[in-house]
Amino acid sequence: MGIVYVVQHGEKERAPGDPGLTARGREQAALAAEWLRGKGLRAVYASPLLRARQTAEAVAAVAGLPVRIDARVAERMNWDGSVPFERFAADWARASADRDFVPAVGDSSRAAGARFVEFLEEIGRDGGGSAGPVAVACHGGVTVDLLRTLIGDEAVPEMIMSDGVPSGAITTLDGLRPIAITETGHLAGLETGHRPG
Secondary structure, three states: OOEEEEEEOOOEOOOOOOOOEOHHHHHHHHHHHHHHOOOOOOEEEEOOOHHHHHHHHHHHHHHOOOEEEOHHHOOOOOOOOOOOHHHHHHHHHHHHHOOOOOOOOOOOHHHHHHHHHHHHHHHHHHHHHOOOOEEEEEOHHHHHHHHHHHHOHHHOOHHHHHHOOOOOOEEEEEOOEEEEEEEOHHHOOOOOOOOOO
């Protein structure tokens, strides 16, 4: 399957629906892209959500590649404003605690992890149209869901289980085996801030 760099989108605007990146988020995306320069990327994927697409565009620009959209790496839940934020946050917490809980809007943690694994297996099997490392710009919740599926809750760092994945962090997989989880060294000097989604 090869190396997959899972890139957490940069800091997003605080708004319901499909917010884009803040100025800091664009900076985080640019720093992640610079870190990935020279890694021999053969494909760049993104969740359909704007914040992930914008992050992927920064990575794709330095790699000279197009961005490929795949809904299987979308966030497990996305606050669209149809329910009060407090309800969304309560459903998020419940879905994090109970991997089989299906929230009013979105997927269970288990389903989100499974669809990410399916995506990885497919690009590994088919090469995803590439013959080398790939980058995937996505979201913190689904990244944690993936890690919980691959290595179990006990092996996932407590910090990301409780606080989420820092904006702009990169998790490196060798096939379905995590070899580096939520690295942020490339963001030195920036406040990394993170929230669900």
